[in-house]
Amino acid sequence: MTTAELPTIDDAKLEAFVGQAVVDMGAAISGLLLHIGDRLGLYKAMAGAGPITSATLAQRTGTAERYVREWLGNQAAGGYVIYNPADSTYELPAEQAMVVANEDSPVFLGGAFETIASCYADHDVFVEAFRTGAGVGWQDHDHRLFSGVVRLFRPGYAAHLVDEWLPALDGVVEKLRSGASVADVGCGLGASSIIMAEAFERSTFVGFDIHEPSIRTARAAAAEAGVNQWARFEVATAKDFPGNGYDLVCVFDALHDMGDPVGAARRIRQALAPDGTLLLVEPNAGDALEHNLNPVGRTYYGLSTVICTPGSLAQEVGLGLGAQAGERRLAIVLREAGFTHVRRAAETPFNIILEARP
Ligand SMILES: C[S@@+](CC[C@H](N)C(=O)[O-])C[C@H]1O[C@@H](n2cnc3c(N)ncnc32)[C@H](O)[C@@H]1O
Known part of the structure; x- marks a missing residue:
């Protein structure tokens, strides 16, 4: 670059940005x-x-x-x-x-920082993935990802799932009270299933996940919570999990992690009872990048770059939806899979909660 091509520096803007970077x-x-x-x-x-x-x-x-x-x-x-x-x-x-010490608080963030610590530990892997375009499977991450994610998400599920999200679905709480059959696909360490099982003892819950160590931990957590008689956990992919006639299938913060979310949603639709419901919980995001330029969007794009997108790219199809897909894109995925009714049932600053019916 010659002197003539050097950009003009606005000192005030430079000072402001250095301040931000510091x-x-x-x-x-x-x-x-x-x-x-x-x-x-x-x-x-x-x-x-x-x-x-x-x-x-x-x-x-x-x-x-x-x-x-x-x-x-x-x-x-x-x-x-x-x-x-x-x-x-x-x-x-x-x-x-409440934010750093109390695990039961709805605003506890210790799990977020545990998740981020796992990302720093794995950063060589991500650098290589950027170069090759290869995916990075969930199982290939530093183990703190698994414990970090459940500690990050559980407070939100404990605060909202039983009191707000399930009641926002049409007729679902009545079914859960009288005894419904529920699948939790991509259940991870099982926090969502266990929270629902604690609230609805007449229903049966089965969590499915491809990650065997997570399933083992989920089983132990269900036993610890005393709900393992009606909440069980099995290793299975979202496209071939067993069972049919489920009244409710839930996917918590996992559809965008899958390589073939359309294939997964198609299997879910097939596995639902004719009047069954899909509860889809995904990160809260606007439909376009320019709607997500805020601190939550910044965090989610960051996590998505090193966890969700590489996870999806590691699986068949490798759609790479990303954590910030937004409601419109998610609805397209669900409609492609054969769901006819899709609506936003609830939201929090961190999540959108979609209801889909066959
Ligand atoms: C971000 S974690 C969320 C876990 C859990 N639902 C929660 O909210 O704590 C995503 C989960 O999706 C699982 N997953 C990814 N692809 C999957 C697939 N194709 N079939 C089943 N599970 C899958 C991962 O193993 C991981 O446990």
């Missing part, structure tokens, strides 16, 4: 520290503890004070904890505790 730089390294705090129980030890010193926190968590003090410096600089210089104490406010 905030992101702090966020990127703090994400790692959040995950470390999550793994070591540092946030849980601080929740409700009031102002404490680094020595007390280290002693309560069996960790080394020097590391904990440095970690606390990062946490204070990021606004996660309040530092009091007068007595060198640190406090985790109740609101922050």
Whole structure:
């Protein structure tokens, strides 16, 4: 490039963007520290503890004070904890505790950072996939993806599934109360099935997933929750899962991960009773990229780049819908599979909930 071709730099714009990138730089390294705090129980030890010193926190968590003090410096600089210089104490406010310490809170985000930690661990694999165009199967990821995803999604399912999403479907709660047959396709570690099984003891639930280790963990979780008599889990793909006449088939945050979502939806339609319902939960997204240029869209495009899209490309057909497909594209997939009625039944800032009927 010659001097004549050098772009003109607007200093104000440059300064603003450097400022933004510096905030992101702090966020990127703090994400790692959040995950470390999550793994070591540092946030849980601080929740409700009031102002404490680094020595007390280290002693309560069996960790080394020097590391904990440095970690606390990062946490204070990021606004996660309040530092009091007068007595060198640190406090985790109740609101922050809901996001980083309390797994039952609807806004708990520890699982998101565990998921992202798995992505950093796998980044060499993604670089290679960009070069070759090859897919990266779900089973090929760092194991924290599986535990991270269930911890990321479970709070939303616990908050909304039984109280809002199922009641938004036509006639489904009545069937679940009297005894319905339900399949949960791409169930992962089974959180959604277990939450439904806890609420509807007369119904039977079967979760299917291609990932055998997830199915084993789901079975253990169902036994732990005491619902394994009516919630079971089997290894199967979305295109060949067994059974027919289901009153309800659910797909939670998994259709866009599949290589052949049309084939999966076609099998689901065939497996439904004539008056059965498909509950499709997908990330909340507008129909075009320009509608998703916000913090949630930014996160989903990021996760989709390294998890969902490569996962789909690793399977037959390899459609690569992406996590931000949007309602219009999803409805096209469902109609292509033979569903005639598709409507948005509910939504949250993170999810759209579609109802589809044969
Ligand atoms: C993002 S995870 C969601 C898991 C679970 N539904 C949840 O909400 O916690 C996507 C899941 O889809 C599963 N999956 C991907 N392709 C599949 C296929 N073709 N058939 C069945 N399961 C599939 C993966 O193994 C993974 O467990």
